[in-house]
Amino acid sequence: MDFTLFDAEEQAIRQARLLAEKLASAAPECSAEFEALVDSFKRSYREQRRLVRVSDRLQAQVGAANQELERRRQEAETALERLREAQEMIVQAEKLASLGALVAGVAHEINTPVGIAVSCASHLSDATAELKGKVEAGALGRADFNRYLATAADTTALILSNAGRAAELINSFKQIAVDRASAERRRFPLRSTIQETLTSLQPKLRPGHHTVEVTCPADLEVDGYPGAVSQILTNLVINSLTHAFAEGQAGTMSIAASRPDPDTVQLVYRDDGRGIPPDHLTQIFEPFFTTRRGQGGSGLGLHIVHNLVAGPLKGTITVESLAGSGTTFTVTFPRRAPDA
Amino acid sequence: MDSLNIAATGRTPDVHFDFASGVLRMRGESYPDDVATFFGPIFSALRAYLAEPDKTPIRFDMELVYFNSSSAKALMNIFQMLETVAEGGRDVAIDWYYEPDDDSMMELGEDFSEDLKAVAFTMKARPAHKTSPG
Known part of the structure; x- marks a missing residue:
């Protein structure tokens, strides 16, 4: 093909x-x-050709550099995205693990x-077998029978x-487990949810003689x-329980629910432990x-709290703490969750 | 004469020369790896078209958003060819499109227009089209 960019100049x-x-x-x-004059034109023309070549090459280099930059930016973004996904997965896993812990607590x-x-049923069964043996042998005395009656009355x-207590526990746990697992929305009395939650925590609270005081209006429905x-x-x-109390210290926690205005619920959670150092407070x-x-802390407990408050509850959480005088978390959220 | 259509690539613009209606358009970016391979056929077609006795008015829509130096030189050659036929009495208009915030493209247009006397050269500020084939 007969093409030169500088046809006119050559001519x-x-x-x-x-x-x-x-x-x-x-x-x-x-x-x-x-x-x-002609020589100077030729020099100028050669200069022009050189400049075009240099400029094209520079443009190509800049273009290649930009492409490389864009490729690296995308790589970094992909990596960040993967990291976020991994983080999300770990948070989900932690939620499942806490559901597992709940089940263990329930059990x-x-x-x-x-x-x-x-053991009562077993005792009653033994006593009944003994009674039956005596009846069959025709050796049943009044005293034997009275003793059996007393045993039967006590054991039953x-x-x-x-059995009633177990049924009661199962009922309250059933609701809590279903709520945790399904994340379903419903109207619920706040006080019984708080109390059922605390019941499920008893195995963790009891050994250290920790207590949790609850204040919540009975008619507060969310x-x-x-x-x-x-x-x-x-x-x-x-x-x-993990951080606030020294070994052997029986802690006191409190949960106070209130309705600062008809559409808002405020939960104030407080412990009387050692408090959170100021430089940790912004990171918790x-x-x-x-x-x-390395001691079993996942660093996700309060992050999940924050996510749940900001997410499903559409609320806010604040923390206050003074070294030595405990920590207070205040969760504020609409009484009627906004539609997602 | 058949129109000339070249689809855009990453480094070359979309070319649509509708010779029958006299509307010639280049749109997109131009920094070809080999300037002769890309512009050679364009020049051949244009040279053949301008050599015909046809006097249909020509409108050249310059809608490049970016070009390198050798493309600038090729563009200048195209404009000189158009200037020559305009001097011969044919109606030729060049519309130079640039994005409103692209000062250097605007200045380049003004610079090109200084070499053109017989061609009606118009600057048109307009947000760029997306380059697409066809």
Whole structure:
């Protein structure tokens, strides 16, 4: 293909050469000056060609650099996205793990009344077999029969009360477990959700003789996510139990629910532990922030609290703490959760 | 004469020369790897078109948003060819489109227009089209 970018310039130079020949015979005294002019045009033309080449090359380099930059930016963004996904997965896993802990707590609580009922039933069964043997042998005395009656009365009363207690526990846990697992929205009385949550925490509270005081109006009904509320309280209590109290110290925690205005609920959670150092206070809600790494601390407990408050509850959480005088978390959220 | 259509690539613009109606358009970005390969066919077609006795008015829509130096030189050559036929009495208009905030493209247009006397050269500030084939 016959194409040159500088066709016009080449042509001008050819014409100049022809003109130079004419000039050599017509006006020889002008030849030298004319040649000088043509030379300067040629230099200028070569310069122009060089500049175009240099400029194109620079453009190509800038273009390549920009492409590389864009590629790296995308790589970084992909990496960040993966990291976020991984973080989200870990948070989900932690939520599941806490559901597992809840189930373990439930099992532990129910174990006691069921155990008592089983041993009472077993005792009654033994006594009945003994009675039956005596009847068959025709050796039943009045005293034997009275003793059996007393045993039957005692054991059945214990079986009844303990089986009733187990049924009661199962009922309250059932609701809590369903709420946690399903994240479903419903109207619920706040006080019973708080109390059921605390019952599920008894296995953790009892050994250290910790107590939790609850203040909540009986008629305070919330339209929202009971599972989230329960999880928030559980994580706050466990956070206190993990960090706030010295070995052997029986802690006192309190949960005070109120309605600062008809559409708003405020939960104030307080412990009387050692408090959170000021330089940690700004970080406690960050994922993976923990002072117990390697000792079972995941650094996710309060992050999940924060997520649940900001997410399903559409509320806010603040923390106040003074070294030595405990920590207060204040959760404020609409009484009727806004539609998602 | 058949129109000339070249689809845009990452480094070359969309070319649509509708010779029958006299509307010629280049749109997109121009920094070809090999300037002769890209502009060679454009020049051949344009040279053949301008050599025809046809006097249909020509409108050239310059809608490049970016070009490198050799493309600028090629563009200047195209404009000179158009200037020559305009001097010969044919109606030729060049519309130079640039994005309103692209000062250097505007200045380049003004610079190009200084070499053109017979061609009606118009600056048009307009948000750029997305480059697309066809």
